[in-house]
Amino acid sequence: MTIVGTGSGRRTGRQDGVVQFQQVGDLELESGSVLPEVTLAYETWGRLAEDGGNAVLVMHALTGDTHVAHGFAGEDAPELTREAAEAPGWWEGLIGPGAAIDTDKYFVVCPNIVGGCYGSTGPSTPAPASADPERRPWGSRFPLVTIRDTVHAEARLADALGIDSWFLVLGGSMGGGRAAEWAVTHPERVRHCAVVASGPAATAEQLAWGQTQSLAIRQDPHYAGGDYYGGTFPVDGLGLARRIAHITYRSDTELHYRFGRHPQGEEDPAGPLAARRGRYRVESYLDHQASKLAGRFDANSYLVVNEALMSHDITRGRGTLREALARTGCGWVIVAVDSDRLFYPKESEALAEALPEPVEVRHVSSPNGHDGFLLETSQLSKILRDCVPGL
Amino acid sequence: MTIVGTGSGRRTGRQDGVVQFQQVGDLELESGSVLPEVTLAYETWGRLAEDGGNAVLVMHALTGDTHVAHGFAGEDAPELTREAAEAPGWWEGLIGPGAAIDTDKYFVVCPNIVGGCYGSTGPSTPAPASADPERRPWGSRFPLVTIRDTVHAEARLADALGIDSWFLVLGGSMGGGRAAEWAVTHPERVRHCAVVASGPAATAEQLAWGQTQSLAIRQDPHYAGGDYYGGTFPVDGLGLARRIAHITYRSDTELHYRFGRHPQGEEDPAGPLAARRGRYRVESYLDHQASKLAGRFDANSYLVVNEALMSHDITRGRGTLREALARTGCGWVIVAVDSDRLFYPKESEALAEALPEPVEVRHVSSPNGHDGFLLETSQLSKILRDCVPGL
Known part of the structure; x- marks a missing residue:
């Protein structure tokens, strides 16, 4: 924004x-x-x-x-x-x-x-x-x-x-x-x-989810300890944090009815290589959530407000x-x-x-x-x- | 093992x-x-x-x-x-x-x-x-x-x-x-x-959690596209995947009663730096789960069996x-x-x-x-x- x-x-x-x-x-x-x-x-x-x-x-x-x-x-x-x-x-x-x-x-x-x-x-x-x-x-x-x-x-x-x-x-x-x-x-x-x-x-479980989100960002090689502003931003780590959080924001019922086990478009989740298979529709949805957030939010801010939530x-x-x-x-x-x-x-x-x-x-x-x-x-x-x- | x-x-x-x-x-x-x-x-x-x-x-x-x-x-x-x-x-x-x-x-x-x-x-x-x-x-x-x-x-x-x-x-x-x-x-x-x-x-939600775990490993810089065997192993990514999974394996009730919001030992989760604060006890627990798995499991195998589970x-x-x-x-x-x-x-x-x-x-x-x-x-x-x- x-x-x-x-x-x-x-x-x-x-x-x-x-x-x-x-x-x-x-x-x-x-x-x-x-x-x-x-x-x-x-x-x-x-x-x-x-x-x-x-x-x-x-x-x-x-x-x-x-x-x-x-x-x-x-x-x-x-x-x-x-x-x-x-x-x-x-x-x-x-x-x-x-x-x-x-x-x-x-x-x-x-x-x-x-x-x-x-x-x-x-x-x-x-x-x-x-x-x-x-x-x-x-x-x-x-x-x-x-x-x-x-x-x-x-x-x-x-x-x-x-x-x-x-x-x-x-x-x-x-x-x-x-x-x-x-x-x-x-x-x-x-x-x-x-x-x-x-x-x-914040509950013990929220602290647990909070830790995974902070780590997702900190473990991005572009995070650089938090001083990345002159370089590449840790968007992959931020995106992963968002995916984790987003699943906790929704319900399994919704994910089931919206996405089920359908593949995304013409992609083939069946392979052949584990490392390069196509996506399920729910994965494409999470990818979208991740890139939307990475395009509008700062990774350090995510860490800091995440820590604030954990402090609550x-x-x-x-x-x-x-x-x-x-x-x-x-x-x-x-x-x-x-x-x-x-x-x-x-x-x-x-x-x-x-x-x-x-x-x-x-x-x-x-x-x-x-x-x-x-x-x-x-x-x-x-x-x-x-x-x-x-x- | x-x-x-x-x-x-x-x-x-x-x-x-x-x-x-x-x-x-x-x-x-x-x-x-x-x-x-x-x-x-x-x-x-x-x-x-x-x-x-x-x-x-x-x-x-x-x-x-x-x-x-x-x-x-x-x-x-x-x-x-x-x-x-x-x-x-x-x-x-x-x-x-x-x-x-x-x-x-x-x-x-x-x-x-x-x-x-x-x-x-x-x-x-x-x-x-x-x-x-x-x-x-x-x-x-x-x-x-x-x-x-x-x-x-x-x-x-x-x-x-x-x-x-x-x-x-x-x-x-x-x-x-x-x-x-x-x-x-x-x-x-x-x-x-x-x-x-x-x-x-595998449900849509399991596919979603599965994706976050695969990404946690793939985004580790040591993962090297999966060909890391001659070098450093992507233990941080594997550890993060395990943390995410482990939370889904337990219950919020258990986490609450075992760990609550207690700090780990003498550590101080209150700061002062967001980037280097002490841990809550539940975070130490997840760290332990992560390092236990990283010490006994191969990251590529984690990916492959995770994909197998998603294929179910x-x-x-x-x-x-x-x-x-x-x-x-x-x-x-x-x-x-x-x-x-x-x-x-x-x-x-x-x-x-x-x-x-x-x-x-x-x-x-x-x-x-x-x-x-x-x-x-x-x-x-x-x-x-x-x-x-x-x-």
């Missing part, structure tokens, strides 16, 4: 779905390191009310970006900016004029996670002169940034935008983890929190899950996808049951597995309208 | 659990290629009855070997041979004197799959002089050998051993697929067939599943592991329901997922005794 922005600082005119930038200063990390001179990229939709009470924070998943829905950049904007603004977003239909999150009423903000590659400071960002006079990309020097760290950065963005508290904090998958972390880290700044297809902490644990340093959640005072919406086999519905149950005022988990029905959280926007819209007074 | 054999040809003295070799000639493959001068490695336990009616064929899984249970090589055998024979096998307890498959009554044969690296012809085997005057290892030239192809080779082994028909053909995981293929390809030679934690064909489809060229099975006349035992998420119990159901005389699927209860088929030998013993008259 080409990042087309309108400059930094607080927004003055309404430009929905246009990337903007905010300096949030040096970020002290949980590890004790400091990431200097951090920028957050973000997009907004709608207008912030005078009392600042109508703000909604939407947070993306692992390889997501700031473009949660289409918008408009205005007639005077450059063509590329207009096109980028008008492109459909990754939660199209959930957010917009008249949608469940109605941008005629609410002011929606969607920031890019720290470490990402959609405008926020990440491993491909040139290090500031204070850290590297040559201003080379961070690369291998980029620190581990936890979900909690990124929430701290986002709190500064809220400060800069004049938002004391969010009417609603909402995210799916890793974005759901970020939403939960927001509610626990800044309970006084979150009035409703919607956690979709996510849990209170709202209980870290806060006792039991119940104790960690005791400090929260928001209304909670917990949503699980029934066929999810990466963020199991039982993780959603664990979160819902440990709340100060336990809620019932709402289920999105989907044959697709985890990605149902992105696909089933109608169901999700209905759940949000049912559960969040005012929507 | 060091292969310690006693020479080729039909066995003369009783040496249980000792690797032997049988030449089975040129193997015409489904793809139309020919793999010349194929050798099968195998082990046996017990004695073949005069009428040849007590023979049991046991078939191993993806990275398995011929050593299904311990045995004895006799006092006169070399020490290494004795040690190898006496080592516990991968289905220890299921097979042996007095066990469910009682080697005082039955003659058990366990061959290494074609393409493997435990003595049968595989990619690391020097090509015969007829194919390569320099007798270099097959490497990248090794053909795709389907499950059906390997069954053809095993039928020649049965011929050489004087076994007209097997009392029982038994296997788990890929071995279960081999067992089912035996029953369909040679219906007149199989009296009972036990298919454990396997299905009638007892219906290929035989119509519907029901039509393919209509030719069989054996007694069937279909066993599923309740927590299996690689070979789902529903695959076992599909097989059981399509039989000429449908049977009820028997379930092994295990918290471990697919690997329960290796771990729960007591349950499996009981099921086999219940279902196979004579055991």
Whole structure:
């Protein structure tokens, strides 16, 4: 994705779905390191009310970006900016004029996670002169940034935008983890929190899958320890990481019905050489997913946000899950996808049951597995309208 | 594993659990290629009855070997041979004197799959002089050998051993697929067939996981297109393939209870550098699984048997599943592991329901997922005794 922005600082005119930038200063990390001179990229939709009470924070998943829905950049904007603004977003239909999150009423903000590659400071960002006079990309020097760290950065963005508290904090998958972390880290700044297809902490299995994805990238000879920016990018490793992840995002049922054991086109999976046989259709599908991601995402960013997901644990340093959640005072919406086999519905149950005022988990029905959280926007819209007074 | 054999040809003295070799000639493959001068490695336990009616064929899984249970090589055998024979096998307890498959009554044969690296012809085997005057290892030239192809080779082994028909053909995981293929390809030679934690064909999801594992190896720079035998072996790629596979072999419940989110020893998963942080305990576990396999298995063999597993489809060229099975006349035992998420119990159901005389699927209860088929030998013993008259 080409990042087309309108400059930094607080927004003055309404430009929905246009990337903007905010300096949030040096970020002290949980590890004790400091990431200097951090920028957050973000997009907004709608207008912030005078009392600042109508703000909604939407947070993306692992390889997501700031473009949660289409918008408009205005007639005077450059063509590329207009096109980028008008492109459909990754939660199209959930957010917009008249949608469940109605941008005629609410002011929606969607920031890019720290470490990402959609405008926020990440491993491909040139290090500031204070850290590297040559201003080379961070690369291998980029620190581990936890979900909690990124929430701290986002709190500064809220400060800069004049938002004391969010009417609603909402995210799916890793974005759901970020939403939960927001509610626990800044309970006084979150009035409703919607956690979709996510849990209170990355599970052992997610750590295991996470390791395989990181290794897929690190073992690519072009990875060069993370400092590949002057050379060939480790697209094969990134593609393999994506394939592994993508299988966990879907369901075996879907793969069976869409692809079965069919060969891809005229290719012959039967050989004759094991090393050079044709592909099954499901392999072609994974190849497509891999090259799509490799064409739009930075491998180091993948590593860093993958590590962030692995770091996710709202209980870290806060006792039991119940104790960690005791400090929260928001209304909670917990949503699980029934066929999810990466963020199991039982993780959603664990979160819902440990709340100060336990809620019932709402289920999105989907044959697709985890990605149902992105696909089933109608169901999700209905759940949000049912559960969040005012929507 | 060091292969310690006693020479080729039909066995003369009783040496249980000792690797032997049988030449089975040129193997015409489904793809139309020919793999010349194929050798099968195998082990046996017990004695073949005069009428040849007590023979049991046991078939191993993806990275398995011929050593299904311990045995004895006799006092006169070399020490290494004795040690190898006496080592516990991968289905220890299921097979042996007095066990469910009682080697005082039955003659058990366990061959290494074609393409493997435990003595049968595989990619690391020097090509015969007829194919390569320099007798270099097959490497990248090794053909795709389907499950059906390997069954053809095993039928020649049965011929050489004087076994007209097997009392029982038994296997788990890929071995279960081999067992089912035996029953369909040679219906007149199989009296009972036990298919454990396997299905009638590799599923779309198994093809997907299979692709990631093959790519993990192929993308290792030391893989060298498959011709790495003179140089460094692609152990990192093989290790990554194993990690991916191993997660699919276990259950999220097991990973959660065994490892949770604990760090490994004194290591610090929190950083500070994303590229060089400490490990979680579950990562150390996967590292261990990876290096164990890389120390005992050939990467090309992994690719070739992985491709064989992907090729598994007892219906290929035989119509519907029901039509393919209509030719069989054996007694069937279909066993599923309740927590299996690689070979789902529903695959076992599909097989059981399509039989000429449908049977009820028997379930092994295990918290471990697919690997329960290796771990729960007591349950499996009981099921086999219940279902196979004579055991």
